Amino acid sequence: MKKLYTHENRMIIFNLKNVLEDMGIECSVINEFASGGAGDLATFDTWPELWVADNDRFVEAESVLQKIVFDRNEDYWYCTGCQEKNGGAFEFCWKCGRSSE
Ligand SMILES: [Zn+2]
Structure with a gap:
């Protein structure tokens, strides 16, 4: 099991999970009930995380992630x-x- 992605917006995490599961890639969400909202306690550590159960399909899952993330908006930035x-x-x-x- 490998961590694929984490984001403060759990809708993005669950959207991604749905897409992956439609493809038959088993995955689970950790910290599902983290608030991720305002306040000092909302840290990066409590964001929901999406983990891919099948390591053999992790690369495939990663390409799906990139497609979803990058197709969302034409503006890009480099870290x-x-x-x-x-x-x-x-x-x-x-x-x-x-x-x-
Ligand atoms: Zn970076």
């Missing part, structure tokens, strides 16, 4: 931490979690 390409709708790097600011 200053890991140089990863990110969709404009995202405030944080999908790979390392660094802010786009």
